Amino acid sequence: MEIHRRMRPIINIERIPAPFTSIYEKACRLVIKQYYSLLAEEIVSEFREGKMLDLGTGPGYLPIEIAKRAPFVTAVGVDLSLPFIRMARHNALKAGLAHRLKFEVGDAAKLRFENELFDMIISSGMLHMLKDPLEMLKECRRVLKPGGEARIYDPARVSSQVDKRRWKDSFTVLERYTYLLLTFYSRINPPRVYTRRELASMIEFACFNNYEIKGDSGEWRIRLEK
Numbered sequence: 001m002e003i004h005r006r007m008r009p010i011i012n013i014e015r016i017p018a019p020f021t022s023i024y025e026k027a028c029r030l031v032i033k034q035y036y037s038l039l040a041e042e043i044v045s046e047f048r049e050g051k052m053l054d055l056g057t058g059p060g061y062l063p064i065e066i067a068k069r070a071p072f073v074t075a076v077g078v079d080l081s082l083p084f085i086r087m088a089r090h091n092a093l094k095a096g097l098a099h100r101l102k103f104e105v106g107d108a109a110k111l112r113f114e115n116e117l118f119d120m121i122i123s124s125g126m127l128h129m130l131k132d133p134l135e136m137l138k139e140c141r142r143v144l145k146p147g148g149e150a151r152i153y154d155p156a157r158v159s160s161q162v163d164k165r166r167w168k169d170s171f172t173v174l175e176r177y178t179y180l181l182l183t184f185y186s187r188i189n190p191p192r193v194y195t196r197r198e199l200a201s202m203i204e205f206a207c208f209n210n211y212e213i214k215g216d217s218g219e220w221r222i223r224l225e226k
């Protein structure tokens with residue numbers, strides 16, 4: 001079971017580097033209605049209360065949209081990038097949800113949490129960036145309560161849904177240069193693309209026996225039950 005290792009690119013930077021976080025956050029903000037709200041509705045239709053963990057939370061918009069709709073949900077968002085964690089804290093504060101949403105720097109493949117702490121794990125747009133997706137899946141299993149569920153959506157439909165013109169119009173002069181750099185960066189650090197078989201193999205290796213993989217490589221929608 002070395003599939004995920006075979007697919008590692010030569011250059012592999014997991015986190016979104018600091019210079020790109022502000023333009024990524026601007027793209028996210030433009031798709032709150034089309035993407036995060038819809039996903040939040042879907043999640044909240046089945047998960048209304050309990051402890052949630054969001055892996056690779058970025059600016060925190062998904063847990064924020066969930067918390068707006070589910071008053072009995074508390075969540076922790078984890079990300080490797082400190083600038084994103086700062087943005088997520090600020091966004092939660094602005095939404096009046098800081099008492100239920102905590103954000104911290106951390107690695108999804110090496111979580112600091114005790115076993116069986118969370119009722120639900122969510123993650124959008126992180127899987128394709130991971131050096132070691134199998135370790136992340138094992139960590140999901142470890143920190144989920146028995147009967148808990150993980151939902152992984154990847155890649156996030158942010159870039160495909162964003163109005164590119166509006167997005168670029170919102171850039172500062174510095175961000176225009178950053179965007180050019182981002183294009184180059186994406187070429188040398190391409191996202192990993194998984195087949196359904198590769199995903200199933202990793203999921204089974206992480207000892208999830210009940211799972212469902214929907215969608216396609218445009219967006220995988222994975223549901224894991226412990």
Ligand SMILES: C[S@@+](CC[C@H](N)C(=O)[O-])C[C@H]1O[C@@H](n2cnc3c(N)ncnc32)[C@H](O)[C@@H]1O
Nearest residue numbers: 014015016056057058079080107108124125126
């Ligand atoms: C494309 S962004 C998605 C952010 C957010 N979930 C969203 O849907 O807007 C992927 C995020 O995963 C984070 N990330 C990548 N590898 C990670 C890891 N091993 N542990 C935690 N976060 C990670 C990146 O820093 C980045 O913020």
